Amino acid sequence: MTQTIAPQLDIERIRADFPILQQQVNGYPLAYLDSTASSQKPAVVIEAMDRYYRRYNANVHRGVYQLSEQATEAMEQARSKVARFIGAKSAREIIFTRNTTESINLVANAWGRSNLKHGDRILVTEMEHHSNLVPWQIIADATGAELDFMPIDGSGRLALDELPRLLSEQTKLVAVTQMSNVLGTINPVKAITVEAKKVGALVLVDGAQSVPHFAVDVRDLDIDFLAFSGHKMCGPTGIGVLWGRKEILQAMPPFLAGGSMIRQVGLRRSTWNDLPHKFEAGTPAIAEAIGLGCAVDYLSAVGMDAIHAAEQQLTTYALEQLAGIDGLTLYGPPVAERGGVISFNLDDVHPHDVAAVLDRHGVAVRAGHHCCQPLMEIFNAPATARASFYLYTTQAEIDQLVSGLEKCKEIFR
Numbered sequence: 497m498t499q500t501i502a503p504q505l506d507i508e509r510i511r512a513d514f515p516i517l518q519q520q521v522n523g524y525p526l527a528y529l530d531s532t533a534s535s536q537k538p539a540v541v542i543e544a545m546d547r548y549y550r551r552y553n554a555n556v557h558r559g560v561y562q563l564s565e566q567a568t569e570a571m572e573q574a575r576s577k578v579a580r581f582i583g584a585k586s587a588r589e590i591i592f593t594r595n596t597t598e599s600i601n602l603v604a605n606a607w608g609r610s611n612l613k614h615g616d617r618i619l620v621t622e623m624e625h626h627s628n629l630v631p632w633q634i635i636a637d638a639t640g641a642e643l644d645f646m647p648i649d650g651s652g653r654l655a656l657d658e659l660p661r662l663l664s665e666q667t668k669l670v671a672v673t674q675m676s677n678v679l680g681t682i683n684p685v686k687a688i689t690v691e692a693k694k695v696g697a698l699v700l701v702d703g704a705q706s707v708p709h710f711a712v713d714v715r716d717l718d719i720d721f722l723a724f725s726g727h728k729m730c731g732p733t734g735i736g737v738l739w740g741r742k743e744i745l746q747a748m749p750p751f752l753a754g755g756s757m758i759r760q761v762g763l764r765r766s767t768w769n770d771l772p773h774k775f776e777a778g779t780p781a782i783a784e785a786i787g788l789g790c791a792v793d794y795l796s797a798v799g800m801d802a803i804h805a806a807e808q809q810l811t812t813y814a815l816e817q818l819a820g821i822d823g824l825t826l827y828g829p830p831v832a833e834r835g836g837v838i839s840f841n842l843d844d845v846h847p848h849d850v851a852a853v854l855d856r857h858g859v860a861v862r863a864g865h866h867c868c869q870p871l872m873e874i875f876n877a878p879a880t881a882r883a884s885f886y887l888y889t890t891q892a893e894i895d896q897l898v899s900g901l902e903k904c905k906e907i908f909r
């Protein structure tokens with residue numbers, strides 16, 4: 497029996513869907529605790545992509561023959577599934593990109609370059625992934641806009657009481673992560689959006705860690721842009737999503753230029769295709785889009801609320817167990833305000849050494865700055881080790897993490 501403390505999920509059935517989990521690493525059952533970096537993929541997703549390549553591989557949107565029509569239909573169905581998954585009004589608002597990073601760069605370049613000017617302000621938070629910070633630094637430099645930062649408190653919560661001071665008529669955009677990939681903090685995006693709208697600012701949400709782990713509805717949140725990655729939500733690498741409000745996307749100039757994104761091309765001037773194609777230059781990631789559509793079906797069938805509840809129970813258990821390890825520093829807020837991501841440091845052992853010892857015990861965790869160097873500086877930790885959970889994580893894997901950490905203590909005593 498696979499141990500579980502999360503009765504919402506039929507964990508044995510779920511684990512049977514993921515071929516990669518049925519293996520040993522260094523003589524131990526694999527405990528994959530790095531889903532924040534990239535999730536594992538169920539067989540149905542792998543098979544959907546395999547089926548495309550074996551049975552109807554062809555380029556989309558241009559062919560009039562059967563295979564191309566089949567490929568186009570499968571890709572457009574995937575777009576509709578993604579739209580429904582996040583509560584978008586129309587599938588035309590779903591732009592397929594490579595990943596969260598490209599989605600944010602698209603907004604920074606296409607919207608930012610044509611809407612920001614000297615004196616405008618962009619509000620981000622101190623806990624942003626480099627993907628939701630560096631593009632804004634570059635665009636601020638290019639346009640003369642300035643960055644402001646929403647600070648965090650010692651537990652890794654956003655200091656919301658600072659919002660009125662930080663927001664002004666000059667604030668044109670608030671770019672915030674819905675869930676921190678280091679601290680696990682789930683940010684109150686809805687409340688932040690209410691404040692941002694009062695000064696007329698748009699809101700971009702980095703959903704890289706939220707969309708895979710709990711139900712996200714763009715209309716309920718009342719936001720303007722949402723960016724996320726397929727590979728963190730049981731889908732393949734190479735496919736990401738930018739959702740944007742139709743009227744904003746329509747008013748934006750293109751990001752990348754070339755095939756598919758045009759309506760009419762002359763030697764000196766061209767005009768642009770309708771949404772979503774205006775933002776999808778060149779041949780898209782067809783198999784990957786189909787794989788993502790399948791991943792969305794898979795997650796929806798399991799149920800996003802059940803996934804979130806199970807992860808919270810696992811996180812509660814993990815935090816309790818880890819708190820019992822002498823010399824372990826835990827980062828982030830209490831469980832009610834976080835998702836299944838736990839960053840920690842063990843005495844003065846370097847997190848890379850911790851991760852290497854854990855690997856010898858079959859436990860895969862990440863170590864480093866997690867693409868959040870400014871956040872690391874705030875916590876005065878050049879790096880942390882990080883364990884993260886998903887729908888296939890078991891209590892036994894958390895126990896394996898804890899016993900691996902005890903071994904680590906013995907080795908470095």
Ligand SMILES: Cc1ncc(COP(=O)(O)O)c(C=O)c1O
Nearest residue numbers: 595596597625627677702704725
């Ligand atoms: C919060 C957050 N934003 C953005 C990203 C970037 O995602 P990708 O590398 O898929 O573009 C990540 C990846 O870890 C993330 O955790």
